[in-house]
Amino acid sequence: MIGGSNLKRKRSKQCALCENFFKNSEMSEEHYPAKSTGNEDIVALDFGKMVDLMMSEKVIEKLFHKDNQGRTLEEVSGNFFDEELAQTLYPQGRTARSLCRQCNTFLGKYDEAYKKFFDNDGAPSIIKGYQKLTRLKIIKAIFAKYLSVPECKGQNFDFITFLQEENQETYEGKWGLYCIKRDYSTDLFGLGHLTTGVMTYEEGVIFVLSDEKFIFHLMDFEPHEGYRSLNMMELLNKTYTLISGRDLHDGGYHGHFMIQEMLKV
Ligand SMILES: [Zn+2]
Structure with a gap:
């Protein structure tokens, strides 16, 4: 077609949340995990x-x-x-350009809520005192971080609407989000490890994301016996129980992940 070469798409980056296309310069430089949770240097x-x-x-x-x-x-x-x-x-922390500026600003509200969870070490006695909407935002903050995790690129996550609708309380998609509190058993010699990654099992896949205090697993199958950590949706209940690495059989999926990463070298 005449002039076909002029059709080259200039707006080449797609936002992982609103799914519109943007120029690279219109994209944000978002932190995953949030900068305030230890994602610096x-x-x-x-x-x-x-x-x-x-x-x-x-x-x-x-x-x-x-x-x-x-x-x-x-x-x-x-x-x-x-x-x-x-x-x-x-040196600036781990960042990605997966979101447009508007969506990144929108998700910043969720990061603010998550900061409360982080600063209070996830303590159920404190978190349960927050409004339901705040607890909902805490959950959404972590789901949203997965939009920026490099290993998740190309995933058509079914929780986009859940994230876009601030008040939506239910998510009935295929992904479960689980949380482990770091302790001496998750961190060799007290060294936290903020790597993201993916683990593949016969049953499905687990995407790993962590900050200085918590480790998250986003997975599309039911956790194995002895490996089940806190389902983040339980934050909406009256109370919940935090699970640490030592509560899990062999360190749970985090133990597997550390071994997998060591063997990679
Ligand atoms: Zn967007």
């Missing part, structure tokens, strides 16, 4: 080096050196982590 944990170092006498000597007496293993390994294993990966 992300460092990469060199797993391969870590395994090697853990095996070496030099490191064992260093970790248990007499200068470290009276310091917790977390303090010692924290320094060790900074000095030996960390490389700055995302």
Whole structure:
């Protein structure tokens, strides 16, 4: 067709929420997880080096050196982590351009609600005191973060309307969203790990997202026995129980994920 080449689409990026097309410059630079939840100056944990170092006498000597007496293993390994294993990966935090500015601003209201959950360590006694709409926004904040997770690109999530409609209380789609509170068992030597990822099982798929305090699993099948953590929809109930890594069999899916990531190297 004459002039066909002029039809090149300039608005090339599609917003994951409103699904309209935008120029790259009209897209937002959104943080996943939210910046306020520890997503700043992300460092990469060199797993391969870590395994090697853990095996070496030099490191064992260093970790248990007499200068470290009276310091917790977390303090010692924290320094060790900074000095030996960390490389700055995302100095501005982890961001993506999956949303238009308007949608990112809209979802910011959900992030504000989530901040309450985060700041209060998810404590049921406090969170249950918030209005239902706030608790609903906390849940939606996390569902929405998955729109920016690189491993989720191309997924046609069925919770878009649930996110767009601020007051919609029910979601009956195929995805379940589960939450684990970080503890010593989820974080090797107290080192949190904010990597996103995907795990594939015969039954379906799990997308991983985490912040400094919580780890989330978005999955399209029923959790296996002993691996079931807090279903985020339970925040709408009168009360709920937080689940930590130690409450789960072998660390649950997070344990699997850590092993999967280590073997990748
Ligand atoms: Zn949009």
